[in-house]
Amino acid sequence: MRAIMIREPGGPENLEWTEVPDPVPGPGEVLLDVAASAVNRADLLQRQGHYPPPPGASEILGLECSGTIAELGEGVTGWQVGDEVCALLAGGGYAEKVAVPAVQLLPVPGEVKLLAAAGLPEVACTVWSNVVMHAGLGEGDVLLVHGGAGGIGTHAIQVGKALGATVAVTAGTGDRLERCRQLGADIVINYREQDFVAELRKEAGGADVILDNMGAKYLGKNVDALATGGRLVVIGMQGGVKGELNIGKLLTKRASIAATGLRGRPVEEKGEIVAAVREQLWPLVERGSVRPVIDQVVSLGKAADAHRRLEEGGVFGKVLLAVS
Structure with missing residues (x-):
């Protein structure tokens, strides 16, 4: 099969469209003929040598x-060759074929096209596991999403609204904020021009749940933005890895902070998340309350162009990589 390989750590020019051995499904796995994959910021870090699998x-x-199931490994039940699915992976998506544990498969939901479904598994499992399963977002809560225009952000806006929350987002331009509002965001904050803590306090009194991709840079301000009993979930480090924490403020607010990752979890844990997504989130997708937000579709062989586009900024939602 053909796949995108990294010749050596570095820039997008080091991505190579080349032939590699076909994967073989092991026990409990299926082999997929890939229709499309999607670009995530973790892919950029791995290309640069900072995020090994x-x-x-x-x-x-x-x-x-x-993609479409091409082969079932030993012991796989509940799926058939020819089923159209999407899948959460630990790696291997930039290829014509991929082997994946069957517990990490999801059916293509409702009216979503097979190609567009490639942009759902990572954001769906990330948002649901953090915002709902961990932080317990519910009706009437206030959810603050940093990076509201990205893949995670555009999905989190829709999930928050579908669950009855008030959703606040940060983004860097008026156009991106307006598009976030069109997705359902109630409070939009330009982080280049406004203090998100002051704006959030003014508009909503504070956040019950914060989904943060910045890490260290926003740590102190995020604690300031939390309401009493608030939950901060850190899922990224775009703003650095070390920050100063005022534990006194955290104690006063009876608030909590968690930092979580998805890729390195055991297959069993990922399977539990995928099962919860299928049972509780997929009906919202099938009804159209939550949908994939696709910025652009690029041929998989031109993955380097897609990486450049994400690095340059301006992407709203996901960039997909189509195999054909």
Whole structure:
């Protein structure tokens, strides 16, 4: 098969469209003919040499895909050859074929096209596991989403609204904020021009749940923005890895902070998340309350162009990589 490989750590020019051995499904796995994958910021870090795959995972980039089941491994039940699915991956999505544990498969939901479904698994599992399963977002809560225009952000806006929350987002331009509002965001904050803590306090009194991709840079301000009993979930480090924490403020607010990752979890844990997504989130997708937000579709062989586009900024939602 053909796949995108990293010649050496560095820029997008080091991505190479080349032939590699076909994967073979092991026990409990299925083999997919990939229709499309999607670009995530973790892929950029891996390309640069900063985010190696977990032990045993494919060296090929790609944390999600959609496709058709081509072969069932030993012991797999509940799926058939020919089923159209999307999948959460630990790697291997930038390829014509990928082997994936069957517990990490999701059916293509409702009216969503097979190609567009490639942009769902990573954001769906990330948002649901953090915002709902961990932080317990519910009706009437206030959810603050940093990076509201990105893949995670555009999905989190829709999930928050579908669950009856008031959703606040940060983004860097008026156009992106307006598009977030069109997705359902109630409060939009330009982080280049406004203090998100002051704006959030003024508009909503504080956040019950914050989904943060910045890490250290926003740590202190996020604690300031939390309401009493608030939950801060850190899922990224775009703003650095070390910050200063005022524990006194955290104690006064009886608030909590968690930092979580998805890729390195055991297959069993990922399977539990995928099962919860299928049972509780997929009906919202099937009804159209939550939908994939696609910025652009690029041929998989031109993955380097897609990486450049994400690095340059301006992407709203997901960039997909189509195999054909």
